[in-house]
Amino acid sequence: MGNLVIAKMTGTLPPGTPEELAGPAEAPVRRKMRFASLDVLRGFALLGILILNIENFAGYEALMDFPVGLIKPAFVGWHAHLDFAIVILKWVFAEGKMRGLFSLLFGAGAVLLTERIERRGETGRAAVVFYRRNFWLLLFGICHGFLIWFGDILFPYAVLSLIFLYPLRRLAARKLIIVGLTIWLVGGTFGSLRFFHVADVLRSDAHLTAARAAGSAATPAQLAVIGAAESERKAESASAVEAIREGRLDYVAGWRYGVAHEQSLNKRAFRSLIVLEILGAMITGMGLYKAGFLTNQRPVKEYVRLALGGYAVSTPLVLIGLWHMYRDGFSAAADARWMSIPYTTEVVGAVLANASVLLLLVRSGRLRWVFHPLSAVGRTAFSNYILTSLICKVVFSWGPWKLYGKLEFYQWYLFVAGIWTVNLIISPLRNLGRNGARSRQVNRDRCRAGTRTGSRLAPGPYRI
Numbered sequence: 001m002g003n004l005v006i007a008k009m010t011g012t013l014p015p016g017t018p019e020e021l022a023g024p025a026e027a028p029v030r031r032k033m034r035f036a037s038l039d040v041l042r043g044f045a046l047l048g049i050l051i052l053n054i055e056n057f058a059g060y061e062a063l064m065d066f067p068v069g070l071i072k073p074a075f076v077g078w079h080a081h082l083d084f085a086i087v088i089l090k091w092v093f094a095e096g097k098m099r100g101l102f103s104l105l106f107g108a109g110a111v112l113l114t115e116r117i118e119r120r121g122e123t124g125r126a127a128v129v130f131y132r133r134n135f136w137l138l139l140f141g142i143c144h145g146f147l148i149w150f151g152d153i154l155f156p157y158a159v160l161s162l163i164f165l166y167p168l169r170r171l172a173a174r175k176l177i178i179v180g181l182t183i184w185l186v187g188g189t190f191g192s193l194r195f196f197h198v199a200d201v202l203r204s205d206a207h208l209t210a211a212r213a214a215g216s217a218a219t220p221a222q223l224a225v226i227g228a229a230e231s232e233r234k235a236e237s238a239s240a241v242e243a244i245r246e247g248r249l250d251y252v253a254g255w256r257y258g259v260a261h262e263q264s265l266n267k268r269a270f271r272s273l274i275v276l277e278i279l280g281a282m283i284t285g286m287g288l289y290k291a292g293f294l295t296n297q298r299p300v301k302e303y304v305r306l307a308l309g310g311y312a313v314s315t316p317l318v319l320i321g322l323w324h325m326y327r328d329g330f331s332a333a334a335d336a337r338w339m340s341i342p343y344t345t346e347v348v349g350a351v352l353a354n355a356s357v358l359l360l361l362v363r364s365g366r367l368r369w370v371f372h373p374l375s376a377v378g379r380t381a382f383s384n385y386i387l388t389s390l391i392c393k394v395v396f397s398w399g400p401w402k403l404y405g406k407l408e409f410y411q412w413y414l415f416v417a418g419i420w421t422v423n424l425i426i427s428p429l430r431n432l433g434r435n436g437a438r439s440r441q442v443n444r445d446r447c448r449a450g451t452r453t454g455s456r457l458a459p460g461p462y463r464i
Contacts, residue, residue, distance in 0.1 A: 039374075043381070046384055049098045054416050058396055096343065104285030104355070107180075111290060144389065150261035150262040152262065173287045173291040179287075181284055191277055192340055193341065204229075277344055310349040320338065321339045
């Protein structure tokens with residue numbers, strides 16, 4: 001699949017008319033000059049990220065990304081099959097895939113931003129604008145992570161962008177795709193194994209299995225292993241109670257816990273090198289933009305082949321892993337062996353497949369009633385991201401409801417649907433207001449320019 005991407009998506013087609021991806025434009029941009037495909041992809045990724053983040057906002061999980069250890073157990077009662085269906089769909093289409101798609105688009109935005117400025121003949125200014133915007137993103141990420149929610153991703157995006165993306169922007173599409181996929185697959189896999197402590201988990205499980213199999217013939221060392229496992233189980237129960245208590249604290253009381261979580265998360269992400277997964281996706285996105293893939297300029301057959309190939313790689317890995325998770329009672333060892341080891345490989349396949357399907361749908365011209373508000377969400381991605389965090393924190397922690405840990409697993413996703421509805425309704429309205437304000441400002445600037453110079457002002461909107 002990687003060879004197909006590299007062979008088919010070299011820089012043989014022009015990138016097309018630039019569309020702003022990395023923040024507000026230096027001057028107003030006509031809507032028809034934007035790539036609708038990029039806006040739709042970004043909006044899709046932004047909404048999809050909440051499918052994963054809701055698990056941190058809404059309740060405690062004893063095993064990351066699986067609804068086990070909840071106060072109200074999943075996989076029981078009338079909604080057991082519904083819970084299983086949510087987990088399967090989440091892992092096949094969303095888990096890690098939305099972050100991967102967003103990272104692709106972020107990398108594309110680095111090229112798009114500098115390319116737009118350089119095409120105006122302002123090559124020297126491109127670096128200034130690029131680094132200024134990413135320093136602002138760094139600041140916003142720090143504020144978001146330390147003042148609102150400890151699951152922030154803007155901070156690592158900004159750090160990686162400031163260090164790596166600008167020097168790489170001039171590489172050819174083929175080189176960017178090769179380098180990006182290599183870092184994404186190899187570096188991301190290495191980082192995820194370290195981040196999830198896969199070797200330690202499997203080693204401990206092997207020792208525990210051997211100790212239990214020994215039975216009455218167990219050695220003192222094996223008995224100590226069994227005792228340690230029991231103590232760890234009791235400690236996990238106590239930590240669950242403490243996590244629920246922390247999750248229901250108001251803003252002031254819970255702030256110091258949030259700061260500690262944010263510090264721990266960032267240290268762990270960078271020390272384990274799992275951030276290489278993000279960096280690889282960014283660089284791949286730079287290449288895919290230059291190749292015309294993300295701007296929907298490649299032949300239809302390429303998107304079809306990549307969609308089929310990507311799902312052929314990712315879906316079996318996920319389904320086989322989930323089957324083993326179910327059979328082994330959602331144990332940490334099964335998670336390490338069947339979900340963590342192939343994690344990056346199945347993420348890469350599904351990210352490229354999801355993007356291909358969406359781009360084909362956009363190209364078909366159908367479902368405009370869906371893609372119009374979705375593209376509006378994509379154009380206001382930053383504000384929607386912050387708004388979602390604020391709403392979730394107020395509902396689950398800071399407000400009077402204190403719903404953290406109180407809802408059933410399937411009910412989390414009813415709340416997700418409600419947040420999506422808010423995003424899809426208000427985003428088009430915000431875009432209308434912003435576009436109107438920009439148009440009025442442009443007209444005022446033109447009038448002032450005409451008054452000063454006595455020149456005749458050409459009718460029509462301002463163009464970059």
